[in-house]
Amino acid sequence: MKTVLTTGLLLLGLSGAAWAQGPVAGTITDARTGAPLPGATILLDGTPSGSTDAAGSFSLEAVPAGSHELRITFVGYESLLLPVRGQVAGQRLAGQLRPGGVLTADALVTAQRASDRTATAFTNLNKQELTKRNFGQDLPYLLDQTPSVVVNSDAGAGVGYTDIRIRGTSNTGINMTINGIPLNDAESHGSFLVNLPDLASSISSLQIQRGVGTSQNGGAAFGASLNISTLDNRREAYGETSNSYGSFNTWKNTVQFGTGLLGQHFTVDGRLSRISTDGYMNRAASDLKSYYLAAGYQAKNTLVKFITFSGREKTYQAWNGVPEPAITGDQKLLQQFIDNGELSAADAERVRQEGRRYSYYTYDNQTDNYQQNHYQLHLSQGLGPDWNLGAALHLTRGFGYYESFRANRKLASYNLPDVVVGTTTLKRTDLVDRKWLDNYFFGGTFALNYQPKGNDKLQATLGGGWNRFLNDHYGEVIWARYASTGNIRHRYYFNDATKTDYHAYARATFQVVEQLGVYGDVQVRHINYNLDGLASGRVDVATHVNYTFFNPKAGATFALAEGQQLYASFAVGQREPVRSDFLEYSASSQRVRAERLNDFEGGYRLTKPNGTLLGPNTALRLEANFFYMDYRNQLVSIGQLNEVGTPLRTNVARSYRRGLELTGRLSANDNISLSSTLTLSQNRIRDYQQPTSDSTFVLRTSTISYSPSVVSAHTLEGQPLAVVPGLRAALLYKTVSRQYLDNSTSAERRLSPYQVLDFRLRYTIRPAFIKEIELGLLVNNVLNRRYAANGYTYGYPGADGQFQNFNWYYPQATRNFLVSVGAKL
Template identity: 70%
Template sequence: MKSFLITGVALLAVSGAARAQGPVSGSVSSFLPLNAEATSLPGATVYLDGVAIGQTDDFGQFTVPALSVGDHQLRITSIGHKPLKAKITGQATPQTVHFVLEGETVLTGEALVTASRANERTATAYTNLSKEDLEKRNFGQDIPYLLDQTPSVVVNSDAGNGVGYTGIRVRGTGIEGINVTVNGVPLNDAESHGAFFVNLPDLASSTSSLQVQRGVGTSQNGSAAFGASLNLSTLESRQQAYAESQNTYGSFNTWKNNVQFGTGLLNGRFTVDGRLSRISSDGYMVRGASDLKSYYLAAGYQQKNTLLKFITFSGREKTYQAWNGVPEPALTRNAAGLQQYVDNYELSPEDAARALREGRRYAYYTYDNQTDNYQQNHYQLHLTQGLGTDWNVAAAAHLTRGFGYYESLRLDRKLADYNLPDVVLGTAPNTTTIKRTDLVDRKWLDNYFFGGIFALNYQPAESRVQATLGGGWNRFLNDHYGEVIWARYASTGNIRHRSYFNDATKTDYNAYARAIWQALEKLSVYADVQVRRIDYRLAGIEDKQVPVSAKAEYTFFNPKAGLTWQLPLGQTLYASYAVAHREPVRSDFTDRPLNDAGPKAEQLHDVEGGYRLNRTVNSQVLRAEVNGFYMRYRNQLVNTGQLNDVGTPLRTNAPRSYRAGVELTGAYQPLTWLSLSSTLTLSRNRILDYRAVTYDKDYNPLTAAEGRTTTISYSPSVVSAHTVEVMPVKGLRAALLYKTVSRQYLDNTESASKAIAAYQVLDLRLRYTVQPSFMRELELGLLVNNLLNREYVANGYTYGYPDAAGQPLTFNYYYPQATRNFLASVGVKF
């Protein structure tokens, strides 16, 4: 593999060298209406032909090395300024250019988003992705797959091809520990803490910027960040009218079609933007299909000091249930191994025979409507108001309406488990009592999430201090209930017989204060304090007529602090310390073993420190970062490796655990047509004094092993991502993307027999862009996933219990990812 990559880069270097011309040296200044003259603008992002080539240094300077022959487009962006586009032409001699970015005459709406985002002075680890970065990655796969090349990220897909239900882990922490916001509004489900991007298909096409924070990061609205934060913004206002469409077709009958439009700025005051999308796929797994639809609509009004914007977006998904995974013997077509599953009633003989035929693409369910059906509607009203020259306030009211069900065929189920009496056939004394039946049920969720958030920002043009006071109040109402829509023996039940019902209420409010103080010319001090209060109530009857009840109240105090030291030549040192707390999720209360004391809230102390380099040396752009982290947990809720009946991982408190490691990130652009980037995470993820518990088939605890130090489940010690991108001819960008993930354990016993094997995946991405006379842009794209056709799995689960002789039995299930497959796209912009 290494020789293949090196050879490819060498050949491209030779072919492009003859076209190289002189470099371009540039500087960027900022002109704000309140200032008498322009000042240098550090940190502005510079794009060449749509590709980010770096940022301006402390003096607002940048270099474009070795421009190729012909005209090129330069684009420069910076928050609070109007984007600038300019044409430059490759010449044989060096050039010097200067640009001035004008400050926005109206507020941009980013005040609420930037209030929770990290920057160069918050002493945290983060990655920014611009709209251009997202566009070149977006072929219709879910948002986690667009983040696959960012540090410490591991992704997976139930259906195997990145469409439908997908998962993401950052530093080994799953989505329930990742805080996700859209325009500052919490997206995580208040009960499960999950963020289900399948409910919002193609949201990436409406996202103008995205930031991934690793570790605790800055204070956020919503659930706590225990591994990372994902902050999406859709608030960008485009000044010119536009119409666009992206269309993709690929393997497994995968389709993506969308239409986007915008009016631009009307009468200097109004904007309207919209999108309609459809994504469908049969999936790599047999019966792993998805049918996803969504819309996005935003209407804005703005004047010099005021911005009012209403945003609504919605998604509706129908996915065939692929969350059961594939039994391990089916991956290798091991008939003897599958027989063990049959002997212990984990599979029927018919299912085992089908698993042998379908192999790694096997899907457990065969009922034609074994589907998950859910719709989620979001409504946001944003107001940003300038308060003089130094202050602004941003606030948002929001409502999320979610409803849907998953339908299942259940065989030989007890009538009593569905709140139905036994059926008596015949007349006395010749009667037959029927206690079990085949049936079709639906498990429903019906919820509302609403509230408000705000941020008051002090951002003077000339001051050593910048500060934010923010917070929010959010309330979640959720009904859980089941319906029987068909039964072979219905007893006294009617159609849509309600078999169980319980409701949940959660109130979450928080307040935070944050400040950055420029203590010295090169030293800045960051401080952030958050208080969060949660009230959670759950009551009613759960599936199988089990009473459920929970009443939990938490008050969390989360301080954070950091130092940043600016060194010469684009170098920065930083260090931070942060505390975070997180409440248990619903399944931690409802899926506990009998006689369990109940879940405890988690606590995290996060120490981070690192070095950043962002500079241009001899016309070559170089960026690098080394970030070290030590995350010490109390009562961390770690996955046991098991799932409940709707695919949610079961968890248990580990009294003491930690994650420690280093993240290495580098990007090097020696020529305008060649860029290299790599990220490598080396980590140690341990539970101290872990006592593995043995369970029976009903998940009742039997015995606990002696305590020992062990590896946390689903936490690889090595994760890397590498990209080589070239532009051999104008408009054509070709990239090789290489991903490696080391072994992961399915539970916390550190057993090699219950693990996900290490894997390496190579993808190829091509995009060719032209500007014909009859449209603004035409782009053709091709993404070949898993170019080397590897057979690998990226997720799984395990459980076990003693057999009749007391010997342990283990049952592993995996989620295979697709072998070589492609997605081809056509995009048009007017």
């Protein structure tokens, strides 16, 4: 810590060189039509420094004194080079891009992305926006300020196992892709971002679509989709490092490099990252490592890019959470937990002492260990003036285990005979087991894009893909106090899964007249899933199913006036159950059903670029989006977990989510901005069969579990000191209303509402001997709130014969901090 502070003071001493810097802002438009170009990349002296917003506007808060080169690039357009000078008074620019230029690798990614023409609700984030939020926490925490998002962390501080929900839907219902390649696990539908630590440092752009959205590769979106791109090409060589340290002994070290364009055709980019933490919860440490490497070749009409990235994680298990009385201090309920769990005197004392940071496990290697290697080969090919093709081949290799100490387990459950010692027969033993996953996911995707040259009224895409997933599940006993005939690594269960998925989609937007545009999208998807063998507990898991889904989508946009738009859309999404659904339902007489979602979206957008509404250098964007998501056979969480921490779910015949999302951003004088988002929603199950104590059911309307009715996020960011233009400060405020742990709408089984305030400070200087140095500070939970962002519940018959419930929670960290030092060469 002393070294970090010393370094920080030394760098602050160099800040005088930056005082002569000033802002540069401008607007980028199409040279043919004059229309704004949102998403154009802005490079200052070869360093990506942001992108244009929906109105084609950009702003750089601090450009050093002297002459500089500003390069603007955009897909399908020639790059534009503008000279700029850093001056305190600031500088405004207007640039026009002409069609043409070198083809980029975005043909496959942009084919799946939404725009103002597709009549859907979406949020774009560029590299600059992600970078300023990235102190080492997982990607969900970098998205916390976007609409309808709720995040949580098992270990409490945003590193390790984290989760994201959008509109109340967990990540099993959020379609995630990286460069158009599906990321969701084929069996569980989950996207375990702990396997890809510091992915955010390699992201060039990201889009969140809420609702069903446009057709995607992989499974249909049931709450949202997350489309990630790492395909950015940087023409100039660069070297960067970013390092963070903070509470709970949290470290992040990242090194990135790029060759720039070599010989006008070749590029190489790479990254190495390491993140480690002790975690806020006791015994919740994480040790995460990752790399990213990309090599590309480009010509005027061809781009080939090979990308490989990998992550390896070792996390101490914090899946169990904390029993409610350890948090509340209810001694009677705490004693009940101790008695039911048959805790030893030492463990009972530990839960009393540790309180809300209590961890159930004490075995020193109670860890989750997993590695995931990704390989992607991308082709973008121009096919004449009107067509281009994006295609990709991919392979993901995943393998790992979690290790657990098990006390007093039945030998028969591990396929081991009883142990006879003298005249005593032992049927139980203490042991350590490992549960393994060993899988391959491979396939190909394509997108053929059509846009007539000189005619921007019509845009069309034909795309699809074929993917196969092979996964072995098996368990080993690596130690037992009494092992009988068992060998080291005795395998006590094995099952294998094969899942094949192929799909095709066609999409088009057409501007009927100047004010009216229409959008159509159809997708056909077929799934074949086979599961054979025995699971833990010697349970037969045989499952053989086929599904074919037809998912149509349509929408329309209407321009009320310049910068004002109305839109409406209807979309169908259908999804197959996940592995745990099949296994849980196999124990009952019921059959798990596929889900269907009919999604209605409609809204209004207002975009006023700099100077067009509230005066010079002032920009405004507002959006109001209404959604009605009508479900058939939705699989909702019942609030309980299985033995590996996966939420258990059940089909409900009729349910819906409806609500209003309000978002807005106001910026003034390129020095201060306010962004806000508010979601008001109802999330209901119709005729829910609520179980009672006498094993009968009552039909009633109920609130869907883990679905808050109010979520808001607000960011106030600006330059607090005019004489220090490189200093930017931000206040980030998040509110989440009450959530229920199951579908009973019971006040006894809920997550209390919470509000969290964070503070961020970044200071950028550009001394003569290096391109850029940046210092950062992030203070999380400034107001020191004690809250839990996730939890679960389970029921059991009490001593009096009445059915009782017991709650577990995942407390989040109280006030904590992260500091960072970064440099660009």
